[in-house]
Amino acid sequence: MADIPRYGPTDYDDNACLSVPWMTWLTIAFLLRPAVVFIASVVKRGDRFALMNLFYDHPGQVLWTLAAGLPALLVLIAWWRRRPDAGPTIRQLWRQGRILLIVSLLGNFVMLLWPVVVLHYRLDIQTSGQLILCGILLYYQLRSRRNADAFKDFPAIELHPQPQQENPKI
Secondary structure, eight states, X not given: OOOOOXXXXXXXXXXXXXXXXXXXXXXXXXXXXXXXXXXXXXXXXXXXXXHHXXXXXXXXXXXXXXXXXXXXXXXXXXXXXXXTTOOHHXXXXXXXXXHHHHHHHXXXXXXXXXXXXXXXXXXXXXXXXXXXXXXXXXXXXXXXXXHHHHHHOOOOOOSSOOOOOOOXXX
């Protein structure tokens, strides 16, 4: 019996690599949300902490969740540089991307629970929603075959790169 291809032609990008699944993009966006909140708070003219207080129970929590999101930022950088001419560091970062996202999700989960467990803050609906989403994304990162395959795939190094053609002058 012939093997049935797992992925179709539309599942690949311009470099013939498996494209990143939308749930992975959701994971990266979720993990980088503290950076958006932090930057928006810093550039706000009025009360700089009002926006952070809207999303986080404790002032230090935004900084710790920022730190927990750093591995996701590394994955984003590796995706951005995911080309045949990428160096060995980018290739290694990409191959470890799934692990980096799992570590980042676990760190985020801990930072969300920290004020509730250690400081005895009340578990509100917003934190509960973030914890549930964090758990769903963690489950996806651990179980998705498509996601694992995307992080295994990287454009091959061009052994004989095509020379750049200059545009003829008219």
